[in-house]
Amino acid sequence: MQLSNSSQYAIRILAYMADQKDSRLMNATELAETLSIPYKFLTKIMTELVKAGLVVSIRGREGGYKFKKKTSEIMVSDILDIFNDSVKDEQCVLGIGFCNGMCKCALHDQWMEPKHLLQKMFRESSLEDIAGEGCKI
Amino acid sequence: MQLSNSSQYAIRILAYMADQKDSRLMNATELAETLSIPYKFLTKIMTELVKAGLVVSIRGREGGYKFKKKTSEIMVSDILDIFNDSVKDEQCVLGIGFCNGMCKCALHDQWMEPKHLLQKMFRESSLEDIAGEGCKI
DNA sequence: TACAATTACTACTTAAAGGTAGAATTAAAA
DNA sequence: TTTTAATTCTACCTTTAAGTAGTAATTGTA
Ligand code: SF4
Ligand code: SF4
Numbered sequence: 195m196q197l198s199n200s201s202q203y204a205i206r207i208l209a210y211m212a213d214q215k216d217s218r219l220m221n222a223t224e225l226a227e228t229l230s231i232p233y234k235f236l237t238k239i240m241t242e243l244v245k246a247g248l249v250v251s252i253r254g255r256e257g258g259y260k261f262k263k264k265t266s267e268i269m270v271s272d273i274l275d276i277f278n279d280s281v282k283d284e285q286c287v288l289g290i291g292f293c294n295g296m297c298k299c300a301l302h303d304q305w306m307e308p309k310h311l312l313q314k315m316f317r318e319s320s321l322e323d324i325a326g327e328g329c330k331i
Numbered sequence: 332m333q334l335s336n337s338s339q340y341a342i343r344i345l346a347y348m349a350d351q352k353d354s355r356l357m358n359a360t361e362l363a364e365t366l367s368i369p370y371k372f373l374t375k376i377m378t379e380l381v382k383a384g385l386v387v388s389i390r391g392r393e394g395g396y397k398f399k400k401k402t403s404e405i406m407v408s409d410i411l412d413i414f415n416d417s418v419k420d421e422q423c424v425l426g427i428g429f430c431n432g433m434c435k436c437a438l439h440d441q442w443m444e445p446k447h448l449l450q451k452m453f454r455e456s457s458l459e460d461i462a463g464e465g466c467k468i
Numbered sequence: 469t470a471c472a473a474t475t476a477c478t479a480c481t482t483a484a485a486g487g488t489a490g491a492a493t494t495a496a497a498a
Numbered sequence: 499t500t501t502t503a504a505t506t507c508t509a510c511c512t513t514t515a516a517g518t519a520g521t522a523a524t525t526g527t528a
Contacts, residue, residue: 195411195418195449196426197332199486205369207427209436213407221504234488241506254495255503270438281332287452288342289333299346300460301407301452308448312332315424315441336516358474371518378476391525392473 201279203231204239205270205324208248212265212325220259246276265325271316281312338416340368340459341376342407349402349462356395383413402462403449408453416450 206229211220222240226233240259244251251260261268274280287305343366348357359377365368377396381388387399398405411417424442 195332195334195416196422197424199426202426223504232487235486237505238487244505251505252495253493253505255501256496257494257504259505279332279385285333287334289336289339300456304448304452304456308445308452311441311445311448315438318438319441358475369517372516374475375517381475388475390473390475390523390527392471393526394474394524396475 197274198277198279200239200242201274201277203236204243204273204277205298207231207236207239208243208268208273209324211249211259211261212268212321217260219252219256219260219297221258225259226314248272248276254315257278266319266323269282269317270319270321270324271313274316280316281309283313285309334411335414335416337376337379338411338414339405340366340373341380341410341414343381344368344373344376345405345410345458346372346461347396348386348396349405349458354397355392356389356393356397358395362396380410383409385409385413403460405458406454407456407458407461408450411453417453418446422446 209224210229214220220238222233225231226236226239229236233315238251238274240251244259247262248268249259251257251259271280287301287309288299344362347362347366350355359370359374362368362377363373366373377386377388380386381396384399385405386396388394388396408417424438424446425436
């Protein structure tokens, strides 16, 4: 009952990037060191974020990464989607999901509310929101 | 963001057992076939449930499994605990959890409510509840 | 007692997630 | 133009979850 490492890392990376005042380019070495994420794994994740269209990369000397969209327009759920980690509408608590609405177990209705809260939280929290408040994550 | 296979299987197995009227012994072969769970994997899980004290096993011919406690006294969270799959109090949404209360990200407070609902759901739903309602899972 | 039906144990295999290594590519700077 | 600092690609390694195989131990029944 937890997000994958990749999702966690991605959120931390992007939240850190969003937290920088100027939208300067940031390179993988700096990000890996600052956030204590294995360099090679970080670059792998960054490449996925580039492919997903969340950030753009500038290759070559003096290169790095920057956001493609405004941080207020990137939602946490957008990040989770990339790693197939978001809470789907049809997703059953038990991960079973071959029961229909007509025929539900005792958990079915109880799961609706937390599920909606989680979806709301992920869908309505932008990187700007996360970066703005509190300390770094 | 989902329970492990072992947890899912265990819940389904126990819910099915709880659903039987008489508290007869049920053997692994029957359970595996009825619930479409790989026989060998099922016996592995059953052994863990025995060790955890949820069910007792009778070995040898005419043997099988039966509950050790009343089904109204076995909570879903008891099952999740065995497979280390329950939602912990300290558990951060992001699985990071090196932030303290003083220094929280935008998700921190929003996570509290769904977390409590999940915990409540798992802690207050017994096998009897699940078995009684609706169809088999 | 011998047999058959059952769970328990030990060890292995497979699949997926997590992580690493090295070379190829790119482009600014010297 | 050469060097250097950066991303990207391909391939591999490691760890954990998931699943399988074979055998030992147990016990009711014939
Ligand atoms: S009835 Fe229960 S098992 Fe079936 S989809 Fe709903 S929550 Fe999942
Ligand atoms: S502040 Fe955010 S990252 Fe830190 S423990 Fe709370 S939810 Fe997790």
